[in-house]
Amino acid sequence: MKLGIVVGTRPNFVKAAAVIRGLVAKGARPSLIHTGQHHDPTLSEGFFERLELSAPDHHLGVQAGSRGEQLGEMVVKLSKLLPGLKLDCLIVVGDVTSTAAGALAADACDVPIAHVEAGLRSFDLEMPEERNRRVVDALARWLFASEPSGVENLRREGHAPHAVHLVGNVMIDTLLRFRDEARAAKVWQRHGLGERAYAVATVHRPGNVDSKPALAESLECLGTVARTRPVVFAAHPRTQKRLDEFSLALPPGVRLLPPMDYLDFISMMAGAQVVLTDSGGAQEETTVLDTPCLTMRENTERPVTCERGSSRLVGRSAEKIAAALAEIDSGRYPHAAAIPMWDGGAGARIAAVLLG
DSSP states (O other), rough: OOOEEEEEEEEHHHHHHHHHHHHHHTTTOOOEOOOOOOOOOOOOOHHHHTTTTTOSSOOOOOOOOOHHHHHHHHHHHHHHHHHHOOEEEEEESSSSSSHHHHHHHHHHTTTOOEEETTTTTOOOOTSHHHHHHHHHHHSSEEEEEHHHHHHHHHHTTTOOHHHHHHHHHHHHHHHHHHHHOOOOOOOOGGOOOOOOEEEEOOEEEEEEHHHHHHHHHHHHHHHHHHTOOOOOOOOOHHHHHHHHTTOOOTTTTTEOOOEEEEHHHHHHHOOOEEEEOOOHHHHHHHHHTOOEEEEEOOOOOOOOHHHTTTTEEEEEHHHHHHHHHHHHHHOOOOOOOTTTOOOSSSSHHHHHHHHH
């Protein structure tokens, strides 16, 4: 079976690494296609070596632009590339623009599609990621779900049971490979911080940063936390752009983190007392790290991280954040429980389905 896999962001690569690892163990060597969606200085040779990834076989070199411009350019370039690769399946991962572009181009070229992280639903159609998920799932032949809610959503939407596979979480496959190394690195010490004595923040969703009032409220939330412990803020390029555009200053006690590679950022979350985020991946990772996670959203497509994990939805409510911090400080914040199939074997299970 001749396979390809499309990636475009750092989380994509982290997830793809687990899928590729599972496929290689069964003798397959998929073509890795990088759209170039994000220019990320941490995507260095060292990053690929650490994840045991070869350099991408194809780099589309898509330039920065609006979501529509990026999507259109990716679809055009992929539609020119895919026929020559003669793939039996194109694997797309997650819910980013590259994921949607890969599915649209593969469908146009009559290449069967496998979607990793299928079925996740926030039921918030204002989120571009939610629209991407639904489009990709509608086109995919193989639907690989990371948690039971994904299976339930897909069956409710009418997908054939034989197409839906609960395989576990590929991001957790990679995290488990490096968790001990990340903790041992104690990256927080490089930043003058004590273990379990600081907060990590990362906020980038359009609803939290794309208007001045929303971003100001998000910063106010970080300021609430910074009154009682230092906050290190991993500002996404999108967020940094809005900070500059709106001339908003960071609250006292909040400081920016420099760009970090994957392992260093996992280390920072592992050593933190609390993480504030609107990232789906961070909700999953903090659950396995058992670090309290205050999710600055009103909904989540990953409900298992709230039901069994360490995530709690707090939106942009300073009151909810203060209440959660009080629980954390008093030791009453609940610990994460183990999540079935988040065991490091998701990539192998995907490979077993695709390759038999």
